[in-house]
Amino acid sequence: MNELKARLEQEARAAGFVSMGVCRPDAVPETAGRLDAFLAEGRHGQMGWMAERTGWRGNAAALWPEARSVVMLAHSYAPEHDPLADLEDPSRGAVSVYAQGRDYHDVVKKALKRVARWLVAEAECEVKVFTDTAPVMEKPLAQAAGIGWQGKHTNLLSREFGNWVFLGAIFTTLELEPDAPEAEHCGSCRRCLDVCPTDAFPAPFQLDARRCISYLTIEHRGPVEEGLREGLGNRIYGCDDCLAVCPWNKFAVAASDLRYHGPHRAPDLAGLAVLDDAAFRQRFAGSPIKRIGRDRMVRNVCYAIGNSGREELRPVAQSLCEDEDSAVADAARWAVGRLWRSS
Known part of the structure; x- marks a missing residue:
C-alpha cells in the first residue's frame, strides 16, 4: 500500500499538484465546535450556506461514511508579480490573484479527476472528488494530512510552497497510510x-x-x-x-497552470x-x-x-x-x- 501511495503522489505531481497528503475522514473532530462558534458569532455574514449541512461540514466522516481515506492536494496559483503593486494606481481596480485568469474550479477539478481515475484504475476502490463546492473543511483536513497549517490569517500555508494554493480532496474507500499532521509555524509574526x-x-x-x-x-x-x-x-x-x-511565500512555487495568469x-x-x-x-x-x-x-x-x-x-x-x-x-x-x- 505504501508503494501505491508513492505512485499516487507521483501521479498527483504529474497532474500539476505541488503537494499531497493523506488523513482519515475523522481526523479533525474539533472542526465541528469551531464551526458552531463561528456561526454563533454571526461571522459568516450573508453566507447562509455555511449554516446549512453543518453535520457534513463539521464532520468529513459523515459526508460519505464509506470513505476510509482523504487524499488532500495543493495546486499552486502563485503570482508572477507583487499583488500589492496593484493598489498603487487608483484609476484601476485590484483583482485577487486567484481570479485574474481561468476559473480555478475548472482547472483543479480536471486535475483531481485525472488523479482519481488513476487511483481507481490501479486499485479496486470508489472515489469522490471535491474542490470548494461541497461542505468539506478543506483547510483543517489539509493540515491533518500534513500539507501545511492554517496560519493566523486562517489560510493554509507551508514552508514548502507558501500560501498561494487551491485545495482539492479525493475521498476514497481505499485504506491509505495517513501522514503526520503539520504543526503551526507562524511564531510571533503578525x-x-x-x-x-x-x-x-x-x-x-x-x-x-x-x-x-x-x-x-x-x-x-x-x-x-x-x-x-x-x-x-x-x-x-x-x-x-x-x-x-x-x-513563507519566499518558498512559493510557480503556478501549476499558466491559465491562472489571465487578462x-x-x-x-x-x-x-x-x-x-x-x-x-x-x-x-x-x-x-x-x-x-x-x-x-x-x-x-x-x-x-x-x-x-x-x-x-x-x-x-x-x-x-x-x-x-x-x-x-x-x-x-x-x-x-x-x-x-x-x-
Missing part, C-alpha cells in the same frame, strides 16, 4: 493581521467575514457599511493583502463602470468573477472611484447615481460625494 485594511481578524487564527474585503466585494449583497468603504481602496474583487505579506489584472475602473449585464458576462466568461454579476461588480467599482481621489472619474460615478440597482446607485452617490469633498 504581518497578515496588521496589514488588513478593515481589521477583519478579531484575534490570530480567527476571521470575521463581515469585515473581510474578499467577503464584502464577492459574497455581500447590497450596500457595504459606510465605515468599511474607505478600507476597500481600489479592491474590486477580493483582497490578497494578508496572503501577500506572508514571509483580468488591474482593469480600468472607467471601463468597468459602463458595463451592462451582457457586456459584463461576455468580458468575464470563464472567470470566477462572472459569479458576482454586473451589479455587484459596478457597486465595487463605484467604491473604488470614490476612494480614488481622481476628479476625472466623478462624471463616471455621476452617470450611475440613478442606476436601476439600488446598491449601485447608493455607491455612486457616495463616490460623487467623496470626490466633491476631496476636490
Whole structure:
C-alpha cells in the first residue's frame, strides 16, 4: 500500500499538484465546535450556506461514511508579480490573484479527476472528488494530512510552497497510510493581521467575514457599511493583502497552470463602470468573477472611484447615481460625494 501511495503522489505531481497528503475522514473532530462558534458569532455574514449541512461540514466522516481515506492536494496559483503593486494606481481596480485568469474550479477539478481515475484504475476502490463546492473543511483536513497549517490569517500555508494554493480532496474507500499532521509555524509574526485594511481578524487564527474585503466585494449583497468603504481602496474583487505579506511565500512555487495568469489584472475602473449585464458576462466568461454579476461588480467599482481621489472619474460615478440597482446607485452617490469633498 505504501508503494501505491508513492505512485499516487507521483501521479498527483504529474497532474500539476505541488503537494499531497493523506488523513482519515475523522481526523479533525474539533472542526465541528469551531464551526458552531463561528456561526454563533454571526461571522459568516450573508453566507447562509455555511449554516446549512453543518453535520457534513463539521464532520468529513459523515459526508460519505464509506470513505476510509482523504487524499488532500495543493495546486499552486502563485503570482508572477507583487499583488500589492496593484493598489498603487487608483484609476484601476485590484483583482485577487486567484481570479485574474481561468476559473480555478475548472482547472483543479480536471486535475483531481485525472488523479482519481488513476487511483481507481490501479486499485479496486470508489472515489469522490471535491474542490470548494461541497461542505468539506478543506483547510483543517489539509493540515491533518500534513500539507501545511492554517496560519493566523486562517489560510493554509507551508514552508514548502507558501500560501498561494487551491485545495482539492479525493475521498476514497481505499485504506491509505495517513501522514503526520503539520504543526503551526507562524511564531510571533503578525504581518497578515496588521496589514488588513478593515481589521477583519478579531484575534490570530480567527476571521470575521463581515469585515473581510474578499467577503464584502464577492459574497455581500447590497450596500457595504459606510465605515468599511474607505478600507476597500481600489479592491474590486477580493483582497490578497494578508496572503501577500506572508514571509513563507519566499518558498512559493510557480503556478501549476499558466491559465491562472489571465487578462483580468488591474482593469480600468472607467471601463468597468459602463458595463451592462451582457457586456459584463461576455468580458468575464470563464472567470470566477462572472459569479458576482454586473451589479455587484459596478457597486465595487463605484467604491473604488470614490476612494480614488481622481476628479476625472466623478462624471463616471455621476452617470450611475440613478442606476436601476439600488446598491449601485447608493455607491455612486457616495463616490460623487467623496470626490466633491476631496476636490
